[in-house]
Amino acid sequence: MKISNLVIENYRNIEKVDIQLGSIATLIGGNNSGKSNILRAITLPFLSNDIGYNGKNLSWFDINNVAKENFYEYIFNNQKEIINDSLNQDDFAKMLPRVTVEVTLEPKDTELYFVKDLSYEDDKNDKISYGIVYDYFPKNIKDVLARVKEILMSQEIKKDSEGNLDKEHIETIKMNLLPIDLYTHSIKVPKRDISISYDTLKFFKYTSLIAERDEFSQSAERLGSKSLVKLLQMKLNTDSKITVEKEYTKFFDTLKNLSGMDSIINWQEDSDIENAKDFFNKISILPNMPNMNSLLNSVKLGYSGEHLSFQGLGHRNLILLLVLLNSFIENKKDTAFSVVTLEEPEAHLCINNQKLLSSYISKFAKKENSVQLFYSTHSTEFINKLDFNNIVIVSEGNALSLSSELTDEGKDYLSKNPNLDLYKLFLSKNCILVEGLTEELFIRAYFNSKESLSNIDVISFHKGYTNIMNIWIKLNKDTENRLGIVRDFDNQDEAQKKHEEYNKYNNICVRTTNEYTLEPEVVNTGNNFELLKKYFENTFSWKISDSTDLSNQWRNAKSTVMLKLCKDISTNQLPELEMPKHIQEIIDFLSPIRQPLSFEQGDEPDDN
Incomplete structure (x- = not known):
């Protein structure tokens, strides 16, 4: 399964993006162009997991500035109508900013079960479309309009002769005029306005590996433990946990025998004290097996026989990415599809390690698995010049996919x-x-x-x-x-x-x-x-x-x-x-x- 098309509207610096996607997506662009915002937006329709969790409720700052300015301009020009309740509520609703992220899913025949509740239309060739749309919107238009009216009426300063606030004053109360506390979010089937159940969404997950991942390498105590523990938990089934417990008991028995603790505890065998045997015979050493999380938290990544904390920053980042990416290759019984977003894989890597990771990512994309990788980069080493279908160019909140912008002849020419x-x-x-x-x-x-x-x-x-x-x-x-x-x-x-x-x-x-x-x-x-x-x-x-x-x-x-x-x-x-x-x-x-x-x-x- 893969996301074949992505539409983002009014998220941060992105007014509208509508792009086709390949099996892997490489986002290139300058600083502040919108690459990270696209990577964050694409996770919103999916159920989160604990690695790189992002909340699904947004904030005032997550709404596109152009959409907000258009809304404030509308408020400024319609102050009278708002105050005297003559404003058309439908027109007001159209001007209210909302954030939407819609993904079109392209499943294989063996994956149709997971998307059976996500279909929304058939094309002229009877091909069924499947998708998920995230929407961040006002819960009740009437309540928002009433709040805006209340705020406008409460401002007794800087009004003109007709009772209107000037633009400068509106600039000072912007956040109140767009009351985010009256917003909510939904995850639905596109064009059908049907909410998607948890039982369906649980098959779709995402993992975000942000650029600021140096925390992973800061100390021996924290070195990869959260990510590694999560991976170990995902890999251990019930039978594996039973085996761990049995092995722990065996380890304890060996330790008890080697330490001679029985001779210390059961000293009553050599005692002349009356009834000592009956009383002390019931004293024993029992295994105090910690819970599974505590056991797994004691595990640390290593390299060349040493703790990873002794390696350079570049090596630590490389190992983290290779371990995490490799963990997603296998299909998981409880996951139909996973989105992995990765920012700047080249961070801290020398040219040789960049080539190593780039080669791995290329092979990652070719494997038959349930994972789709989206990554942003500033390095030409991570741009596959033999497959331009995977490249998305981002500039000033705009994005173009070379898969749709270039003909096959044009792609070959570039290659x-x-x-x-x-x-x-x-x-x-x-x-x-x-x-x-x-x-x-x-x-x-x-x-x-x-x-x-x-x-x-x-x-x-x-x-x-x-x-x-x-x-x-x-x-x-x-x-x-x-x-x-x-x-x-x-x-x-x-x-x-x-x-x-x-x-x-x-x-x-x-x-x-x-x-x-x-x-x-x-x-x-x-x-x-x-x-x-x-x-x-x-x-x-x-x-x-x-x-x-x-x-x-x-x-x-x-x-x-x-x-x-x-x-x-x-x-x-x-x-x-x-x-x-x-x-x-x-x-x-x-x-x-x-x-x-x-x-x-x-x-x-x-x-x-």
């Missing part, structure tokens, strides 16, 4: 790109995409010679940018990030026209060479011919007749020639070299001094 870095590609403040390593080296060298341009990433990406730009626009439409595209003409008028249509977005700049490739474009710019002619003749003893000859020799030269040129450019040995017009326009577009960005209505990229 074959040797320099792919999804973080730089989609999340850099300033990024330039070029078609080959020559352009990348040349532009990087120029940037290295100009300290003010050091905040621009350059990625060689070959050809075909339209799918990439579609995703980039969706992720960055509300950010200050900018993207530049450098294209070779290659005698392809239609391709140039198709790509340059993206110049309508004011945070994308697409430019194409006038010449067939980059080299003649550079040579024919400004005074570059004389400058480069002198450089190549002095450095490589070339014989150069004209600009065409120079361009051809440069284009056909070995890579060591380009590398030497770029090194000299980066160390300012060619300070007068000018960038070709199409590249300089992109550099100017990405320069630090620029106008604020804004999107015109309707400037959404096509989905195809």
Whole structure:
């Protein structure tokens, strides 16, 4: 079983996310983008267990700020109607913020029993949909409206001539105007408004391994004990517990015999005291077996024959994750499906241990088990470039799944790109995409010679940018990030026209060479011919007749020639070299001094 689709509305910085999911989900994005919020939200529809428990009742701070601001604006504009009871209650209900998290479940045939009460619709192919929806909402709309009216009427200060509160005063009573104490939560079947029973929910569980898991490694007393004890409890059935008790009794008997305690307690055998034997014969040493929890709490993880507390922080985190993840691989009789959320698996790990854990996670995803893993990462080591169906890109509370945003051809194209870095590609403040390593080296060298341009990433990406730009626009439409595209003409008028249509977005700049490739474009710019002619003749003893000859020799030269040129450019040995017009326009577009960005209505990229 797996979650095939996830919808989140109004949870923290997420207004609405609707994404398809693979067997495993890798969330990538910058700090404060919403990755952790997605990981927390996805656990809300499921019954919790003790590892990483999160409460199901939310707080005022868990509700999306935009939804709250829209509600407060509505209150401000309808104060009179609220106070004189003329406000339409249905309209008020629509404006009240509520948090929903809906998961669509995709069971195997052998798992249909567990989801038989979670079905809600059939599609045109008679495929049944199964799901769970968590809803955090006002218990009674009328009570909330009455509370808001009471608060508005109680405020006797800062009212205008018509008796309305000003916006500044409303800002000071926001939390009271949205009374969370009148909210509740429900877990139901989507579109059917039917509550899900405990007997059904008990088959679904989650485990959250948060980024702040260093507490696990703080001391020998606490080192993994809670997590380890929970795992041991899950693994021990009744027969196993009986065996533990028998073995404890055997251990006690052995200890009693070795210590000679009988001779100390039963001293009456050698006593002349009358009736001593009858009295003291009833004294014995009994096993004082602690309860199972106490026994398990004495167990600690170790590594290489030593307590884990003697290992480095990275090793301790690695062992914790491997032990916990491995415990979920086996199907459990009392669990139909488990969600495991993991934040930053790379935390404290060296590159070798990152590769070890990354390989384990890849194998974890391929195993036939009842567990689905969701994890966030800032490390490219944990991004599977051979399966982009598992990648979800998160930015500013928005999320896009590459499984639905890219065609199979597009995914294959990304997989074959040797320099792919999804973080730089989609999340850099300033990024330039070029078609080959020559352009990348040349532009990087120029940037290295100009300290003010050091905040621009350059990625060689070959050809075909339209799918990439579609995703980039969706992720960055509300950010200050900018993207530049450098294209070779290659005698392809239609391709140039198709790509340059993206110049309508004011945070994308697409430019194409006038010449067939980059080299003649550079040579024919400004005074570059004389400058480069002198450089190549002095450095490589070339014989150069004209600009065409120079361009051809440069284009056909070995890579060591380009590398030497770029090194000299980066160390300012060619300070007068000018960038070709199409590249300089992109550099100017990405320069630090620029106008604020804004999107015109309707400037959404096509989905195809």
